[in-house]
Structures are given as structure tokens and as C-alpha cells.
Amino acid sequence: MQYHKSVAASYVLDTDVMVAAVRSDKGASRQLLLAALDQQFELLLSVPLILEYEAVLTEVGRVLDDLVAIARPVRLAFRWRPRLSDPDDDMVLETAINGSASAIVTFNQRDFESGIKGFSCAMILPVAALQQVRSSNP
Secondary structure (H helix, E strand, O other), rough: OOOOOOOOOOEEOHHHHHHHHHHOOOOOHHHHHHHHHHHOOEEEEEEHHHHHHHHOOOHHHHHHHHHHHOOOEOOOOOOOOOOOHHHHHHHHHHHHHHOOOOOOOOOOOOHHHHHHOOOEEEEHHHHHHHHHHHOOOO
């Protein structure tokens, strides 16, 4: 994996954001995916999270390969499970915490509310992340 330039924000994209990005060529999720591929922010991934993406997005293997090529790998030094009701959300949270993410980008904010308390990681919608990326990369 290659490392890329230092950027202002680091995000973990929840699987629902990836699904939305693939299903529609319009909207913040797709624009955020493209911004990640253009390295306009630091994308954080862990092995369990990329396996989740792969399981859900089997038809987009090329996009996943591209994401792995540009993302900063996160070693899961600390396990934070179980903190959330959905084990798939736990792997997103673990990647964010171990990678010191600026935010978890998700549509399912309610699912993360209880588990993210006490950490310095925000929870934002794709449109807010895209606005932050665009303001950092004029």
C-alpha cells in the first residue's frame, strides 16, 4: 500500500456510504468516494472493514482495489467490541478509533451515538464530509 500526502481530515466511511456511492452517480456519497480516490482526505481502512465492503459490494472489486491503494492502513491495536448493537458497526468504530479518524461518515448516526461517546471522533453525514473536503481543497 502506498501512503499519500498529509491532509486535513481523516475519515472512515461506513458501508452504507459505500453502497450509496456505488448505486448512484449523483449525491454526496459518490462525490466523497471520488474525493477519497483523488486523495483529498485521508481514508482509513482496516482488514475487517475492507472485507465488509467486499462482502457487500462484490460487483465493485476494482473500486475496492483502488481504495486499498490510496488508503492508510489501520492496525487494530485495541479492540473496542462489543460497543454497538451491530457487529458490523463495531468494525467501523474500531477502525476510526485506532486510526484517530476525524470522523465516521455514515447515514446511521443513531447506530453510533452510544459507542462513540468518550472518543474524539465525530460522526457526520456524507454531505458534511464532502463540504469539509471541498473547503480544504479549493
